[in-house]
């Protein structure tokens with residue numbers, strides 16, 4: 001199914017609103033609507049997990065920024081969720097995507113360590129990648145890259161019974 005990224009982000013923000021109190025979440029979207037082909041419920045789940053982490057591991061009154069950009073050359077959509085929280089030590093940047101792995105830097109908050117492992121699985125079945133970037137103590141940038149096609153890519157198949 002073709003999913004409008006802006007719509008998905010709105011749905012996610014509605015769901016985390018209660019939980020995000022005292023933080024402002026800014027969304028920076030390109031002007032034209034962007035679509036990705038995939039399972040909307042699962043992709044929203046990825047965003048909920050990542051945005052919830054940004055909330056959970058950042059202080060009250062800090063800002064979270066969600067930026068969506070399009071890399072024309074690789075036909076890739078990049079969603080970055082940036083926070084100003086505790087950050088992730090270099091040594092843990094890969095391991096946080098393992099099941100049950102939790103960084104020492106976040107032991108002050110409870111969690112099971114499953115969220116990102118699930119996100120990674122969902123992103124990978126969509127042909128994408130997920131990675132973390134961080135300066136210790138200087139916040140985290142979680143980047144999700146997904147292959148993207150313009151909605152007009154559907155047109156050649158219209159009327160041929162190949163697209164529902």
Ligand code: ATP
Nearest residue numbers: 053054057096102103106111112113114115116140
């Ligand atoms: P849950 O299963 O409830 O999501 P969790 O948040 O601990 O538990 P993950 O979402 O998988 O588990 O994240 C794994 C670990 O990665 C976290 O425990 C934390 O150490 C680190 N982490 C993830 N996102 C951030 C972030 N935005 N800032 C700092 N650390 C983070």
Ligand code: MG
Nearest residue numbers: 053111115116
């Ligand atoms: Mg989590």
